[in-house]
Amino acid sequence: MESSRQVLVCQYVNCQSSGSEAVLSAFRANPVAGVEVVASECQGQCSVGPTVRVLPDETWYCRVKPEDVIEIVDHHLWDGKPVERLLHPRFHPKF
Numbered sequence: 001m002e003s004s005r006q007v008l009v010c011q012y013v014n015c016q017s018s019g020s021e022a023v024l025s026a027f028r029a030n031p032v033a034g035v036e037v038v039a040s041e042c043q044g045q046c047s048v049g050p051t052v053r054v055l056p057d058e059t060w061y062c063r064v065k066p067e068d069v070i071e072i073v074d075h076h077l078w079d080g081k082p083v084e085r086l087l088h089p090r091f092h093p094k095f
């Protein structure tokens with residue numbers, strides 16, 4: 001089946017040292033129809049990893065922990081509502 005959306009989970013050095021492998025596993029354990037989970041290269045946000053980016057939405061999450069993943073899956077991937085408390089402030093500034 002062709003995926004229309006992707007979740008990129010950074011697996012480069014800095015994010016890995018912050019636990020991004022477990023974050024990737026948590027996404028893979030909670031699959032969503034039409035969403036492809038991708039182990040990605042560095043996303044350039046190394047100081048606030050693990051970095052998770054949802055495409056084509058261009059939603060960026062920072063400091064994601066494995067226990068946050070189910071909230072992203074339920075609220076964002078299923079219901080279309082980004083999880084505000086995890087949004088990366090550089091890309092999603094609060095007004």
Ligand code: FES
Nearest residue numbers: 010015043045046
């Ligand atoms: S190492 Fe993950 S964003 Fe750079």
